[in-house]
Ligand SMILES: [Ca+2]
């Protein structure tokens with residue numbers, strides 16, 4: 001064997017092993033794959049960090065729907081129709097009413113979903129959907145760019161109206177949350193653009209729409225306008241930005257009673273985090289990525305003052321999971337002990353936690369250990385919370401244990 005051939009062979013083995021390890025990691029994690037080597041971290045100002053307590057109620061998961069293909073999201077339209085809408089990653093929105101399923105939108109012809117974090121990622125129904133039929137979707141297109149588009153129930157997959165198109169430098173960290181706030185504006189969660197460690201520092205770059213929560217007005221302007229009180233209007237920074245410093249906010253939601261915003265940001269190597277933004281917020285929060293991961297330093301190469309950052313309220317270590325899936329604050333009628341409990345889970349381990357603020361102090365508990373691949377939670381108009389299993393296509397309701 002010649003020396004050159006040996007070098008080529010060894011290089012090939014090393015490259016092949018790296019690709020295999022990356023792919024294996026992707027298969028295991030699904031939603032989250034680009035973890036990078038360990039960097040020494042130190043903990044910073046854990047002042048409002050939630051403490052772990054015993055669960056304050058016993059819960060069960062009751063299987064209520066099944067037969068979905070890679071479901072990623074569940075929502076109601078708040079139109080009193082009783083329809084529940086489920087999103088499939090490949091590009092469908094399916095309504096369920098009394099057990100009858102109807103595909104209301106199929107855009108699989110324009111959705112790219114081959115990679116683990118790409119696909120049709122969410123839908124938000126206009127607050128007046130009942131009268132105007134307007135709804136908004138978030139997906140990755142054939143070139144991997146992130147698209148926010150409007151559709152109308154009267155015209156199906158025809159007459160797509162594009163609102164935003166954001167190019168993606170890498171295939172992962174595409175964000176994917178849409179939700180109307182109590183103010184009637186559409187909030188949009190984008191990822192940092194991907195790879196690992198945010199190599200382009202998009203999270204901290206206020207001239208990029210990546211790694212942000214955006215806030216737009218879909219009721220004026222064409223195709224939208226920027227609310228005049230957005231924090232970077234008439235200041236340096238893109239006008240659409242509401243908050244920044246995010247890695248991959250895989251699900252945020254508004255508490256339907258208080259209007260507070262809960263935002264789960266997927267971590268890099270070690271820490272998954274939950275952020276809390278009170279309803280009184282005027283926006284402009286810097287949630288810290290890539291300076292911080294959870295409450296821990298990650299890469300502060302511009303010497304940003306750590307005290308200027310908005311810390312999470314809860315973090316958990318990768319001994320408990322590897323990719324957080326944010327959920328909802330329970331506001332159902334039947335289970336008063338859970339009123340005000342924010343449920344969330346981990347995609348890799350199936351753990352389900354509850355988090356709440358009690359007399360100004362945050363506390364959390366692990367409510368269930370499951371074997372579900374939790375891609376998302378969901379909430380219906382009555383305030384009940386659902387758990388979505390990506391692998392089996394089953395959907396569960398959180399009930400009293
Ligand atoms: Ca500006």
Ligand SMILES: [Ca+2]
Nearest residue numbers: 287288289294
């Ligand atoms: Ca953070």
